Amino acid sequence: MSIMQYNGGSVIAMVGKDCVAIASDLRLGNQSLGISSNFEKIFAMTERTYVGLPGLATDVTTLHEQLRYRLNMYTIKEERTMEPETFIHLVSSTLYEKRWGPYFIEPVLAGMQKTPSGAFRPFVASTDLIGCINFAKDFVVAGTASEKLFGVAEGLWEPDLEPEDLFETISQTLLNAVDRDAYSGWGAVVHVITKDKVVKRTLKGRMD
Amino acid sequence: METIDISRLKSGEVNLGTSIMAVQFRDGVVVGADSRTTTGSYIANRVTDKLTHVHDRIYCCRSGSAADTQAIADYVHYYLQLYTQTHGERPPVHTAASVFERFCYENKDALSAGIIVAGWDKEAGPSVYNIPLGGGLFRQPWAIGGSGSTYVYGYCDATYRDGWGRDETVEFVKNTLALAMSRDGSSGGVIRMCVITEDSVERLFVPGNELPKFWEGKEVLGMPLTKKDGNEPVPMAVEP
Numbered sequence: 001m002s003i004m005q006y007n008g009g010s011v012i013a014m015v016g017k018d019c020v021a022i023a024s025d026l027r028l029g030n031q032s033l034g035i036s037s038n039f040e041k042i043f044a045m046t047e048r049t050y051v052g053l054p055g056l057a058t059d060v061t062t063l064h065e066q067l068r069y070r071l072n073m074y075t076i077k078e079e080r081t082m083e084p085e086t087f088i089h090l091v092s093s094t095l096y097e098k099r100w101g102p103y104f105i106e107p108v109l110a111g112m113q114k115t116p117s118g119a120f121r122p123f124v125a126s127t128d129l130i131g132c133i134n135f136a137k138d139f140v141v142a143g144t145a146s147e148k149l150f151g152v153a154e155g156l157w158e159p160d161l162e163p164e165d166l167f168e169t170i171s172q173t174l175l176n177a178v179d180r181d182a183y184s185g186w187g188a189v190v191h192v193i194t195k196d197k198v199v200k201r202t203l204k205g206r207m208d
Numbered sequence: 209m210e211t212i213d214i215s216r217l218k219s220g221e222v223n224l225g226t227s228i229m230a231v232q233f234r235d236g237v238v239v240g241a242d243s244r245t246t247t248g249s250y251i252a253n254r255v256t257d258k259l260t261h262v263h264d265r266i267y268c269c270r271s272g273s274a275a276d277t278q279a280i281a282d283y284v285h286y287y288l289q290l291y292t293q294t295h296g297e298r299p300p301v302h303t304a305a306s307v308f309e310r311f312c313y314e315n316k317d318a319l320s321a322g323i324i325v326a327g328w329d330k331e332a333g334p335s336v337y338n339i340p341l342g343g344g345l346f347r348q349p350w351a352i353g354g355s356g357s358t359y360v361y362g363y364c365d366a367t368y369r370d371g372w373g374r375d376e377t378v379e380f381v382k383n384t385l386a387l388a389m390s391r392d393g394s395s396g397g398v399i400r401m402c403v404i405t406e407d408s409v410e411r412l413f414v415p416g417n418e419l420p421k422f423w424e425g426k427e428v429l430g431m432p433l434t435k436k437d438g439n440e441p442v443p444m445a446v447e448p
Binding site (some may be wrong): 005006029031032033034037144148155180181182183187206207208 | 225242244249250251254300334343359385389390391393394395396412416421424
């Protein structure tokens with residue numbers, strides 16, 4: 001079995017109108033045995049930047065701590081908050097450093113990017129396990145259910161969804177995609193990020 | 209001694225990674241199964257029927273390779289029809305189980321099939337036969353099988369009692385399968401059961417949202433140590 005499938009788990013991020021959403025399942029397994037239904041894979045890196053880390057669970061923890069360390073060093077030196085577009089480049093370089101012995105993670109990022117005029121624009125991006133960045137305009141997916149997520153998202157997503165509608169769309173996308181994947185599921189969590197608040201909701205899903 | 213390779217499924221082959229069981233009670237047997245069929249991690253069918261009729265009062269539960277078990281069950285079904293015509297009477301469950309066992313044992317190197325045979329006949333009354341991977345034949349008062357069964361041996365050992373009636377047995381099967389489906393990634397979907405007695409075969413269906421619920425891990429352990437959400441980044445004391 002592939003090392004990327006060992007623990008299971010999936011993440012998706014979507015762009016809306018002046019908002020972004022990022023969602024993941026909560027499963028941690030040991031191959032087919034489910035161990036935890038409480039394993040969060042989405043982390044708040046700054047107030048407006050959230051990163052999802054699906055893949056090998058030990059690397060989820062390690063990579064999160066690595067990124068947190070590097071982000072803190074940046075914040076101390078630059079005396080300002082890192083923007084999401086910069087952060088995805090930080091993720092990329094951190095992963096490429098391990099090119100010949102990579103972290104088994106495919107990070108997904110969602111955030112609100114500050115524009116020169118002072119406003120915020122929605123931003124999503126993802127990378128592969130060795131740091132190739134994908135700047136998407138609509139949505140990004142990763143994890144054991146990634147192919148199913150692509151399929152449902154392609155069908156349900158439309159541009160300029162308001163936060164409440166984006167929540168419904170991303171929730172349905174995630175729930176129905178993970179229900180076709182044996183290694184994702186066991187609960188789900190959705191973060192909807194706007195310029196002034198982040199709402200975190202837990203979804204009721206199938207527990208099989 | 210050579211070890212048998214359990215992971216015998218060819219790449220792309222469809223797997224009935226499964227939870228199946230059969231339990232004997234006073235007047236008959238209850239057979240039950242989940243409904244998930246997987247190809248790797250993709251759930252190819254989430255509403256599969258793994259309870260296969262091989263004769264009027266004899267059903268089998270299939271686990272392992274979907275193709276292998278379907279092929280074997282088809283042959284046994286044919287054989288038992290022939291038996292009925294030539295002998296002029298219903299085949300005993302033991303006969304059906306023996307045909308399965310002959311197939312599974314003689315072709316053990318090529319097959320990946322774990323089958324539970326259960327039913328009612330007038331000689332023995334209700335009976336349950338377990339035929340695991342090597343092709344051995346084991347008559348048991350209750351039998352569990354499939355990848356999900358490993359997680360519920362303890363529950364079954366602790367819960368099973370002799371002398372139950374129909375309703376208690378159905379509850380037992382439903383609870384066991386719900387637990388296995390919850391823990392095993394290769395099991396899930398809905399619960400299908402058949403209650404086989406002398407007079408009838410009654411099919412039962414429990415949809416996913418009506419499955420019995422057990423502890424789902426949202427309790428004390430794993431919660432943040434303080435009331436504050438551990439995720440919030442602490443702001444640095446910097447000039448704006």
